[in-house]
Amino acid sequence: MIIERTKLKDCLIIKPRIFKDDRGSFMETFRLNILEEVLEQEINFVQDNQSTSYYGSIRGLHFQIGEKSQAKLVRVVKGEVLDVVVDLRPDSPTFKQKFSYLLNDENNHQLFVPKGCAHGFSCLSEEVIFAYKCDTYYDKNAERGIYFADKDLNIDWQIPEKDRIISEKDASNPSLSEFLEEI
Numbered sequence: 001m002i003i004e005r006t007k008l009k010d011c012l013i014i015k016p017r018i019f020k021d022d023r024g025s026f027m028e029t030f031r032l033n034i035l036e037e038v039l040e041q042e043i044n045f046v047q048d049n050q051s052t053s054y055y056g057s058i059r060g061l062h063f064q065i066g067e068k069s070q071a072k073l074v075r076v077v078k079g080e081v082l083d084v085v086v087d088l089r090p091d092s093p094t095f096k097q098k099f100s101y102l103l104n105d106e107n108n109h110q111l112f113v114p115k116g117c118a119h120g121f122s123c124l125s126e127e128v129i130f131a132y133k134c135d136t137y138y139d140k141n142a143e144r145g146i147y148f149a150d151k152d153l154n155i156d157w158q159i160p161e162k163d164r165i166i167s168e169k170d171a172s173n174p175s176l177s178e179f180l181e182e183i
């Protein structure tokens with residue numbers, strides 16, 4: 001398992017070692033000690049999630065606030081996504097910067113999304129099974145979102161406008177500047 005840093009502090013790319021033979025393949029998808037060693041902090045994942053998305057779906061940009069802020073370890077079990085992380089940590093040198101990365105069932109890479117960041121992904125393949133760990137339980141009251149097509153973030157989700165599938169909730173998220181005015 002190789003862990004690489006990204007331009008966002010503590011946002012990591014995890015590259016599992018894949019063992020292939022005539023039967024198929026094997027990989028370790030999670031090793032707490034390796035992650036904690038790189039992050040130099042304890043991680044206590046408490047909840048696993050899984051979603052299925054169809055081509056054109058864009059889920060995000062989501063995060064939980066305050067004590068309910070979540071770190072996530074995200075991966076694609078099937079298909080391909082463009083995964084996007086936005087740094088919302090005011091004290092971070094990359095505050096308001098984004099990081100995008102392709103996750104798919106070929107490279108089997110994963111992303112560690114640190115607390116204080118918004119997260120989302122676009123479904124680039126016909127169907128995606130997306131699985132991830134969270135270090136804080138879901139709390140609907142602490143859930144916030146930023147508009148996926150925020151003009152300042154200018155994220156290229158790689159989905160033509162006519163093909164996009166967005167939830168009503170996500171279509172009505174505030175812009176980044178509107179959210180920052182509230183905090």
Ligand SMILES: Cc1cn([C@H]2C[C@H](O)[C@@H](COP(=O)(O)OP(=O)(O)O[C@H]3O[C@H](C)C(=O)[C@H](O)[C@H]3O)O2)c(=O)[nH]c1=O
Binds near residue numbers: 063167
């Ligand atoms: C996240 C979550 C949702 N739910 C319920 C709430 C809704 O009734 C239903 C669908 O929720 P939502 O539309 O928020 O699901 P996503 O759009 O996939 O949300 C996720 O999308 C992006 C990619 C993220 O990074 C977040 O982890 C998460 O917000 O599941 C739960 O019961 N528990 C949960 O932990």
